[in-house]
Amino acid sequence: xxxxxxxQNIDKRIQMAxxxxxxxxxxxxxxxxxxxxxxxxxxxxxxxxLLAITHTETSxxxxxxxxxxARTVGQWRSYAKAVAAxxxxxxxxxxxxxxxxxxxxxxxxxxxGPVVIFGAxxxxxxxxxxxxxxxxxxxxxxxxxxxxxxxHPKTSQMMADAITAIVNAFGxxxxxxxxxTGTSYEIGTYLTQHPDIRAVAFTGSFQGGKALFDIANxxxxxxxxxxxxxxxxxxxxxxxxxxxxxxxxxxxxSTSLTLGAGQFCTNPGVLIALKGNPLxxxxxxxxxxxxxxxxxxxxxxxxxxxxxxxxxxxxxQPDIEVITEAETIANEGQGRAIVIKTTARDFMTNPALSxxxxxxxxxxxxxxxxxxxxxxxxxxxxxxxxTIAATHEDLHENLSLVNLLKDKCGRLLFNGxxxxxEVVYAMQHGGPFPSTTDARFTxxxxxxxxxxxxxxxFQNWPDAFLxxxxxxxxxxxxxxxxxxxxNSGSLKLQTT
Amino acid sequence: xxxxxxxQNIDKRIQMAxxxxxxxxxxxxxxxxxxxxxxxxxxxxxxxxLLAITHTETSxxxxxxxxxxARTVGQWRSYAKAVAAxxxxxxxxxxxxxxxxxxxxxxxxxxxGPVVIFGAxxxxxxxxxxxxxxxxxxxxxxxxxxxxxxxHPKTSQMMADAITAIVNAFGxxxxxxxxxTGTSYEIGTYLTQHPDIRAVAFTGSFQGGKALFDIANxxxxxxxxxxxxxxxxxxxxxxxxxxxxxxxxxxxxSTSLTLGAGQFCTNPGVLIALKGNPLxxxxxxxxxxxxxxxxxxxxxxxxxxxxxxxxxxxxxQPDIEVITEAETIANEGQGRAIVIKTTARDFMTNPALSxxxxxxxxxxxxxxxxxxxxxxxxxxxxxxxxTIAATHEDLHENLSLVNLLKDKCGRLLFNGxxxxxEVVYAMQHGGPFPSTTDARFTxxxxxxxxxxxxxxxFQNWPDAFLxxxxxxxxxxxxxxxxxxxxNSGSLKLQTT
Numbered sequence: 005x006x007x008x009x010x011x012q013n014i015d016k017r018i019q020m021a022x023x024x025x026x027x028x029x030x031x032x033x034x035x036x037x038x039x040x041x042x043x044x045x046x047x048x049x050x051x052x053x054l055l056a057i058t059h060t061e062t063s064x065x066x067x068x069x070x071x072x073x074a075r076t077v078g079q080w081r082s083y084a085k086a087v088a089a090x091x092x093x094x095x096x097x098x099x100x101x102x103x104x105x106x107x108x109x110x111x112x113x114x115x116x117g118p119v120v121i122f123g124a125x126x127x128x129x130x131x132x133x134x135x136x137x138x139x140x141x142x143x144x145x146x147x148x149x150x151x152x153x154x155x156h157p158k159t160s161q162m163m164a165d166a167i168t169a170i171v172n173a174f175g176x177x178x179x180x181x182x183x184x185t186g187t188s189y190e191i192g193t194y195l196t197q198h199p200d201i202r203a204v205a206f207t208g209s210f211q212g213g214k215a216l217f218d219i220a221n222x223x224x225x226x227x228x229x230x231x232x233x234x235x236x237x238x239x240x241x242x243x244x245x246x247x248x249x250x251x252x253x254x255x256x257x258s259t260s261l262t263l264g265a266g267q268f269c270t271n272p273g274v275l276i277a278l279k280g281n282p283l284x285x286x287x288x289x290x291x292x293x294x295x296x297x298x299x300x301x302x303x304x305x306x307x308x309x310x311x312x313x314x315x316x317x318x319x320x321q322p323d324i325e326v327i328t329e330a331e332t333i334a335n336e337g338q339g340r341a342i343v344i345k346t347t348a349r350d351f352m353t354n355p356a357l358s359x360x361x362x363x364x365x366x367x368x369x370x371x372x373x374x375x376x377x378x379x380x381x382x383x384x385x386x387x388x389x390x391t392i393a394a395t396h397e398d399l400h401e402n403l404s405l406v407n408l409l410k411d412k413c414g415r416l417l418f419n420g421x422x423x424x425x426e427v428v429y430a431m432q433h434g435g436p437f438p439s440t441t442d443a444r445f446t447x448x449x450x451x452x453x454x455x456x457x458x459x460x461x462f463q464n465w466p467d468a469f470l471x472x473x474x475x476x477x478x479x480x481x482x483x484x485x486x487x488x489x490x491n492s493g494s495l496k497l498q499t500t
Numbered sequence: 501x502x503x504x505x506x507x508q509n510i511d512k513r514i515q516m517a518x519x520x521x522x523x524x525x526x527x528x529x530x531x532x533x534x535x536x537x538x539x540x541x542x543x544x545x546x547x548x549x550l551l552a553i554t555h556t557e558t559s560x561x562x563x564x565x566x567x568x569x570a571r572t573v574g575q576w577r578s579y580a581k582a583v584a585a586x587x588x589x590x591x592x593x594x595x596x597x598x599x600x601x602x603x604x605x606x607x608x609x610x611x612x613g614p615v616v617i618f619g620a621x622x623x624x625x626x627x628x629x630x631x632x633x634x635x636x637x638x639x640x641x642x643x644x645x646x647x648x649x650x651x652h653p654k655t656s657q658m659m660a661d662a663i664t665a666i667v668n669a670f671g672x673x674x675x676x677x678x679x680x681t682g683t684s685y686e687i688g689t690y691l692t693q694h695p696d697i698r699a700v701a702f703t704g705s706f707q708g709g710k711a712l713f714d715i716a717n718x719x720x721x722x723x724x725x726x727x728x729x730x731x732x733x734x735x736x737x738x739x740x741x742x743x744x745x746x747x748x749x750x751x752x753x754s755t756s757l758t759l760g761a762g763q764f765c766t767n768p769g770v771l772i773a774l775k776g777n778p779l780x781x782x783x784x785x786x787x788x789x790x791x792x793x794x795x796x797x798x799x800x801x802x803x804x805x806x807x808x809x810x811x812x813x814x815x816x817q818p819d820i821e822v823i824t825e826a827e828t829i830a831n832e833g834q835g836r837a838i839v840i841k842t843t844a845r846d847f848m849t850n851p852a853l854s855x856x857x858x859x860x861x862x863x864x865x866x867x868x869x870x871x872x873x874x875x876x877x878x879x880x881x882x883x884x885x886x887t888i889a890a891t892h893e894d895l896h897e898n899l900s901l902v903n904l905l906k907d908k909c910g911r912l913l914f915n916g917x918x919x920x921x922e923v924v925y926a927m928q929h930g931g932p933f934p935s936t937t938d939a940r941f942t943x944x945x946x947x948x949x950x951x952x953x954x955x956x957x958f959q960n961w962p963d964a965f966l967x968x969x970x971x972x973x974x975x976x977x978x979x980x981x982x983x984x985x986x987n988s989g990s991l992k993l994q995t996t
Contacts, residue, residue: 026903085984096925096947107916109926116939117907221717225882225933228940386721399965406965407522410956411613417959420603429592429981430605432957437721443612444724444954451592451955458940459947460906461928463913469895469902483986485925488581490979490986 008186011194014149020179021118021147022200027177029115029145032472034480036143037088039174043142044080046166047073047134054162058128061156063301063337068264069129076129079136079427086429086450087143090482092457093473097486097495100464107464110474113457115145117202120195122216123153123160124207125303126267132156133183134163136427136452137205137230144456146202147180151195154187155304189215196220196229203456206231207269207447210360210438217441230455232447234360235388235439236273237422240377240409242398245419246282253393254289257366258341260421262297265339266364267307270389270422273360276348276380279370287368290343291328297341299334302363308337311363315342318361323350327368339363348376352383378405386436386443387413389422412436414443504682507690510645516675517614517643518696523673525611525641528968530976532639533584535670539638540576542662543569543630550658554624557652559797559833564760565625572625575632575923582925582946583639586978588953589969593982593991596960603960606970609953611641613698616691618712619649619656620703621799622763628652629679630659632923632948633701633726640952642698643676647691650683651800685711692716692725699952702727703765703943706856706934713937726951728943730856731884731935732769733918736873736905738894741915742778749889750785753862754837756917758793761835762860763803766885766918769856772844772876775866783864786839787824793837795830798859804833807859811838814857819846823864835859844872848879874901882932882939883909885918908932910939 009017028036055069064072086092093112100108119141123132130136133150141148152160164183171180184191192212196204196219204220206213206229213231220229241253260272277283302308319326325345334340341364348371351357357367371377384390390413392399392406399406399418410416414435425433425448433448434440440447445455467476476495478484483492505513524532551565560568582588589608596604615637619628626632629646637644648656660679667676680687688708692700692715700716702709702725709727716725737749756768773779798804814820821841830836837860844867847853853863867873880886886909888895888902895902895914906912910931921929921944929944930936936943941951963972972991974980979988 025907026900029906030903082984098922098924098926106922109922109924111926111928114906217722218717221714221722226713226717226937228938396962396964399962404522407526410525410610414955415957415959416961418961418965420960426594426602426605428594428605429984430594430607430957432607432955434955436954441722442724446955458932459910459928459930459942461911461926463911464916465912465914466892466895468892469914488578488925 008188009184009191014184014194017149017179017182017184018118018198018200020177021149021182024147024177024179025115025117028147028180030471031145032480033087033090033093033482036145037084039170039176040080040084040087040139040143042170042173043134043167044077044084046170047080047163048077050162050166054159057162058156058159061159062128062303064128064303072127072129075427076134079130080139082427083139083143083450083453087453090473090480091450092144092453093482095473095482095484097474097484099487109461109463110465110470111459111461112471112473113459116456116458117146118149118200119146119203119205119456120149120151120201122151122192122206122208125153125155125307128156128159131207132163133160134167136448140452141456142180143453146456149182149184149195151192152183152185157185192216193219197223199225201227203227204229205447205455208233210234213441229441230445230447231441232269232434233438233440234362235269235435236358236360237270237387237389237391238384239272239275239391239393241275241277241286241393242395242402243278243282244395244398245393246277246286248395250282250285251289254286254293256421258290258293258297260423261366262341262364263423265300265302266341267303267362268423270425272391272422273365274367274369276369276371276377278374278377279372283370287327294328294341294343295331297330297364298332299330299338299340301337302339305337307362308339311339311361311365314359314361315363315365317356318344318365321354321356323347343368345370348372348380352380358385381405381408381412384412386439388433388435388439389413389415389417391417391420391422393419414439414446504684505680505687510680510690513645513675513678513680514614514694514696516673517645517678520643520673520675521611521613524643524676526967527641528976529583529586529589529978532641533580535666535672536576536580536583536635536639538666538669539630539663540573540580542666543576543659544573546658546662550655553658554652554655557655558624558799560624560799568623568625571923572631575626576635578923579635579639579946579949583949586969586976587946588640588949589978591969591978591980593970593980595983605957605959606961606966607955607957608967608969609955612952612954613642614645614696615642615699615701615952616645616647616697618647618688618702618704621649621651621803624652624655627703628659629656630663632944636948637952638676639949642952645678645680645691647688648679648681653681688712689715693719695721697723699723700725701943701951704729706730709937725937726941726943727937728765728930729934729936730858731765731931732854732856733766733883733885733887734880735768735771735887735889737771737773737782737889738891738898739774739778740891740894741889742773742782744891746778746781747785750782750789752917754786754789754793756919757862758837758860759919761796761798762837763799763858764919766921768887768918769861770863770865772865772867772873774870774873775868779866783823783841790824790837790839791827793826793860794828795826795834795836797833798835801833803858804835807835807857807861810855810857811859811861813852814840814861817850817852819843839864841866844868844876848876854881877901877904877908880908882935884929884931884935885909885911885913887913887916887918889915910935910942
């Protein structure tokens with residue numbers, strides 16, 4: 005299906021990346037933003053061909069792919085805008101104070117070096133070869149070695165060609181972008197262990213992400229791994245909300261749970277609520293909603309088989325009850341929506357029920373008391389998102405529970421559903437372990453660039469040899485903290 | 501010497517810290533800044549008693565301790581100012597766009613949870629119980645469990661009492677600050693493995709820091725470790741500079757190398773230069789300088805013994821030559837300055853010569869060619885600092901070498917010496933591995949607070965339930981990125 009890049013060739017590409025880094029780290033934010041905007045234009049210009057190929061490779065509907073392509077182009081542009089503003093260089097200048105024998109200190113963030121990125125299968129554009137990780141790394145000034153996802157090789161090659169075309173058009177070193185193909189786990193290990201690699205980004209399974217994290221930390225010089233590894237994205241539904249909106253919530257939940265055959269990392273896999281009449285109404289409404297969901301093709305055989313396997317494991321647990329399943333029988337490769345029910349006690353004592361089932365699969369957890377809800381919250385592992393389905397009155401009554409849930413997620417929703425991850429500054433796509441390996445960073449939104457920089461401080465450095473971002477004149481007109489205060493001006497003008 | 505806090509008591513204190521975190525994470529930046537300023541006042545008020553005790557415990561001269569105390573008070577105040585400005589909450593608001601079906605998203609940084617801090621011996625005030633790590637963590641909204649350094653127990657207790665007095669005066673939960681004492685390695689392991697601990701900060705040896713890093717990464721839920729572990733802080737001296745200033749450089753180097761008995765993590769342990777007459781002049785001048793340095797008491801027996809041990813190992817290497825040693829014989833416990841010489845080839849092929857000798861110990865590495873200097877740069881491990889002793893002409897002639905050295909350090913000096921770490925925004929005290937475990941953060945300067953926060957995003961959250969930092973009205977009057985642009989105002993005023 006996909007040719008395996010040889011180790012020899014990987015070594016060569018990483019060597020080229022290391023050399024290209026010496027060039028790229030000295031480009032200005034303005035230059036990198038221009039590059040990123042050119043990549044955005046190039047991807048935007050890819051037409052029907054791309055969509056048709058990706059549709060064939062992923063089974064994703066064309067409408068979804070059109071949306072995802074626009075999102076991907078938007079990512080390059082919005083990250084470019086943030087890079088051009090100098091946001092991630094975070095310049096700080098403390099001017100010399102000769103009378104206090106204090107030297108001149110100037111700090112800014114610079115790229116950390118060549119980054120390996122593993123393409124994800126569930127977003128062939130937005131989280132793959134030309135996805136947000138690649139845009140972030142290049143925005144930070146880091147060459148990228150992309151490990152293509154083997155389930156959409158042609159899509160990956162088209163995206164790689166688009167980026168390479170811009171590298172050539174700019175006359176930048178070829179090593180800025182490399183496209184590695186292959187299916188073996190060994191390639192991932194080899195890339196992560198390579199001494200010239202400085203960071204890794206990954207979106208996929210817990211097993212895959214955690215393995216890379218461990219490999220990276222056992223290196224002679226450990227490197228950061230930004231792995232997004234999955235999440236059950238719990239919904240805590242409270243009493244007043246259920247009483248007034250059980251049916252509306254059922255419709256929202258069902259739609260979110262089955263969107264894109266449930267193949268989103270923010271899929272709301274668990275709903276937790278007090279037992280009683282309002283929850284019964286919710287369940288009754290949910291049965292009707294789920295029944296009518298037509299099964300749809302999952303991304304690839306591996307994902308489908310994994311869905312079936314994990315669903316089977318969940319269904320084999322004692323004390324669970326299937327409450328609803330889509331009526332239409334699924335064909336081979338299709339995900340058929342199903343929702344089961346269990347008690348808080350079983351959920352808390354049986355870890356198998358807290359495992360993510362990637363696909364259209366939900367668990368309703370019924371609690372006897374508020375205390376049981378709080379106990380579930382206390383025991384919950386880190387999540388990408390948690391949703392509070394509640395009225396203002398519910399919030400007032402459950403403040404300490406909500407406060408606790410803040411420690412368990414990267415994004416906390418007040419009603420609505422977690423699927424649909426906006427590419428904006430205020431997005432946090434990254435939660436406490438095990439949803440990601442590093443809750444301090446986001447993989448979506450312009451702040452994703454932050455993952456690939458580190459600060460360097462220049463002491464008493466001659467202006468002519470400083471990076472543009474730190475020169476007196478502030479030629480890039482970026483915001484800097486000068487002697488502790490925000491300053492967007494030139495220091496030359498101010499001192500004359 | 502120091503009572504061992506029992507495991508039971510540690511568990512109790514960590515439990516208290518976890519509970520206090522629920523309080524502390526909901527304090528505003530203003531409240532935490534007030535607390536920090538009160539701690540600064542409290543420490544400042546500690547008088548002769550403190551200085552006398554610390555002098556006895558550390559052998560550090562009173563003048564140095566007076567300076568370090570002022571620095572420590574200054575750290576609390578300058579970090580408080582940065583916290584009050586909201587710098588580390590980094591608020592981002594993307595307002596709802598109902599016509600595009602986009603919800604309201606608001607993100608800010610919140611404390612990550614209870615932090616364990618290991619006090620360092622070489623800065624009993626600035627990097628110990630009430631040092632920069634403690635100020636950073638509390639500024640971030642994280643309770644602190646300090647593991648006191650066993651070599652200055654009374655100093656540590658006085659500092660702990662000062663902080664506790666402010667916790668009580670503010671009526672804040674006692675668990676915000678805990679003082680753990682003991683000498684066993686097991687205590688460090690136990691603290692780092694505790695499931696309620698969310699981060700670790702450490703300043704000390706490579707062995708100690710790397711052990712904590714490994715323990716933290718092998719936890720079921722890995723946590724960040726910010727360990728500053730040592731550095732040989734190379735000085736690359738170039739030809740034109742040496743020709744014009746060999747004697748001045750020798751004086752600067754000698755002073756920095758022997759300052760505080762060489763017990764600074766930024767001590768310039770290695771100087772690299774081309775062989776020839778200018779370097780010979782430097783060495784001749786250095787001999788005179790070093791000869792006259794009076795040996796002084798090292799911090800404690802362990803540090804003295806370690807100095808003697810590592811010095812002996814270095815002196816036992818083949819192909820080294822002692823070029824100068826302080827004339828005065830050292831008493832037991834005193835560090836006697838010594839400088840040796842080796843060739844670039846020996847330095848590069850014998851890893852023992854790149855090991856830090858913590859104390860007044862220097863190596864002059866003589867290179868045959870510019871290429872050898874470049875090879876040393878290429879091979880160099882990560883450092884806290886690198887110093888370029890050069891003229892502008894030297895810089896012009898060695899741009900690619902200097903560019904490469906940027907990847908190897910956190911702070912790059914143009915002349916001057918690396919000892920003396922200013923507590924300012926533009927300071928970067930943290931370099932690539934193995935000088936620290938995480939080059940993306942600094943342990944000195946207000947940016948040190950960043951180590952202990954993570955972002956959380958609130959989607960469609962009612963204004964009344966948002967943290968103050970994110971409310972429409974912007975009651976704290978902090979700078980926020982609103983719809984992609986900097987904004988310090990109230991959103992209420994702007995929309996009416």
